[in-house]
Amino acid sequence: MxxxxxxxxxxxxxxxxxxxxxxxxxxxxxxxxxxxxxxxxxxxxxxxxxxxxxxxxxxxxxxxxxxxxxxxxxxxxxxxxxxxxxxxxxxxxxxxxxxxxxxxxxxxxxxxxxxxxxxxxxxxxxxxxxxxxxxxxxxxxxxxxxxxxxxxxxxxxxxxxxxxxxxxxxxxxxxxxxxxxxxxxxxxxxxxxxxxxxxxxxxxxxxxxxxxxxxxxxxxxxxxxxxxVNEEYAVSQILSDLKKLKPGELNNVTKYANPTTEYLEKFEIRNGVDFVTQHVARPNIERDLKIYKIAIKKWLKKSERLRYPDLPTELKTHKNEKSFVDRYKVVDINGLSHTMVAHIAKDGHHYIYPDTKQVRSLSVREAARIQSFPDNFFFEGGRTAAFRQIGNAVxxxxxxxxxxxxxxxx
Missing domain, CATH: 3.40.50.150 (Vaccinia Virus protein VP39)
Incomplete structure (x- = not known):
């Protein structure tokens, strides 16, 4: 002592x-x-x-x-x-x-x-x-x-x-x-x-x-x-073992869907228990999901970001096509995520899940993993508060x- x-x-x-x-x-x-x-x-x-x-x-x-x-x-x-x-x-x-x-x-x-x-x-x-x-x-x-x-x-x-x-x-x-x-x-x-x-x-x-x-x-x-750390790991290593989610689905407590990965073991992210908490995704309106799907396909096929001006007219909601044109961003599954910030508490447009079979934004647990929080770290206050805490964290x-x-x- x-x-x-x-x-x-x-x-x-x-x-x-x-x-x-x-x-x-x-x-x-x-x-x-x-x-x-x-x-x-x-x-x-x-x-x-x-x-x-x-x-x-x-x-x-x-x-x-x-x-x-x-x-x-x-x-x-x-x-x-x-x-x-x-x-x-x-x-x-x-x-x-x-x-x-x-x-x-x-x-x-x-x-x-x-x-x-x-x-x-x-x-x-x-x-x-x-x-x-x-x-x-x-x-x-x-x-x-x-x-x-x-x-x-x-x-x-x-x-x-x-x-x-x-x-x-x-x-x-x-x-x-x-x-x-x-x-x-x-x-x-x-x-x-x-x-x-x-x-x-x-x-x-x-x-x-x-x-x-x-x-x-x-x-x-x-x-x-x-x-x-010299080894190169990709975001795929922190997504592959989690259960598939639909927008708005609440898996407050769920089993892992697949075996662990080298990254999760080495950095002790998946640590100590056989269940995971707060694997919950925010709900999305139909228009946003259509935009997400376009953004995902564009990123996975061409490694190109969706720009707001490129959206079909029926999916646009405002005429300002010069400010914040990159508000829809897919997480890079084959590399590193872009910076996690507290804005994820307001909407998930900047953190879209990289898979056309799961058209949604990141879950709380996925965001926490991108910030390197271990799976047994629990965020109080509900989904929005959890996202804000994760985005603000070191x-x-x-x-x-x-x-x-x-x-x-x-």
Whole structure:
């Protein structure tokens, strides 16, 4: 216990970043997150990790296989320390004092070794800036790094990890990123950053992210070199064992339809049980399904994306043929998925299943697998909330490699 490495996760979301650090052996003291449903997911997962440490995971599997209500599950196997450690309060202003007080009680005079997190990225993302008439200049989320810094100042961790989108580098011609780094350095941290490709960590999607790491000045720490996964895998390896679905079909708990694959075994995605949860697809109207079918055929036959202007007139719903013409996108079954984002919670047009025999968008479980969440990771709050949490998450496989390399030095 003396060698415990304690961490706080800020802007936690559903806990993709945290999952990687817990799996690497770090000890979570607190998660701070504004979204109540994401907080429910965090609490459920923390109870899972507690039961896993006690060799009692069957109790967790009874819950996610719907043999027990969530209320009974938390009452029997949760505890106040876990529920208090998930802090559902917006970071910033006077709220910080409340959050600090809660964390101090959880710490019991121990030290924080690490702070991790990535503030909401909409204000930095290229898409967000393009959609906003002021290009996000007046968005308060631009300055959430200052709130992150207040936690660094209070808890003086040895190391911190700040994850965000590549647009952070170019926002306001680089001013935000430059100011951010200056701000962190004033608090006594050396820092460096790289742009990482998620597929180098085994994640089956093209996702580019800034990984900024800071460490206390004067300490023997260097920015890690991450091990690269050299094997090439394709999305087909995470779709082939799941049951076929119709649009709107609900397989909240179902058996696997086919044997596992090399990828699912190697990266421990299909882990520990003979059933899978949340393999549910959103319903679609007939017009969208006709469009999906055209998009699927075009992609599978010619590797070409469907452009909105190319649709038959009877399938078009608006006259704007210049903006967002690529809103219908099929997932590449023979390669990597395009980046998973939170918009998948609003519609599935950008994540169409790559098969004319299953004309639909991705299920919750398929989206979770593309983000490298293990199959026993359960998202609370229903289908839409699950999609939002998945789209906003840091892939756990990526997080785990970062965690292992930091742990080696700490």
């Amino acid at each position: 003396k060698n415990k490495l304690n961490f706080i996760d800020l802007f936690s979301g559903a806990g993709g970043l945290s999952e990687g650090f817990i799996t690497a052996g770090f000890n979570p003291i607190a998660h701070v997150e504004i979204d109540k449903k994401a907080c429910d997911t965090l609490e459920t997962r923390l109870v899972y990790h507690k039961l896993k440490s006690e060799n009692k995971t069957q109790n967790y599997y009874d819950y996610i296989s719907e043999k027990m209500t969530r209320e009974d599950f938390l009452k029997k196997f949760g505890n106040s320390e876990i529920s208090n450690s998930v802090i559902n309060i917006p970071i910033g202003g006077k709220n910080n004092d409340v959050i600090f007080s809660k964390i101090d009680k959880l710490l019991k005079k121990e030290k924080i070794d690490l702070i991790i997190g990535g503030p909401p990225c909409q204000a930095y993302s290229l898409v967000g800036r393009n959609r906003d008439k002021d290009r996000m200049k007046n968005d308060s989320r631009n300055f959430l790094y200052k709130e992150y810094a207040k936690f660094l100042k209070k808890y003086t961790p040895k190391v911190f990890v700040f994850e965000n989108v590549m647009g952070l580098i170019t926002a306001e011609e680089g001013t935000y990123f430059k100011n951010m780094r200056t701000y962190f350095k004033r608090l006594g941290y050396e820092l460096d950053f790289t742009i990482q490709k998620s597929e180098h960590f085994g994640v089956l999607q093209k996702r580019r992210r800034i990984i900024l790491i800071g460490w206390q000045k004067g300490t023997d720490f260097n920015y890690p070199e991450f091990d690269k 892939p756990p496989l990526m997080a785990n490699e970062i965690a292992k390399k930091i742990k080696e030095q700490l």
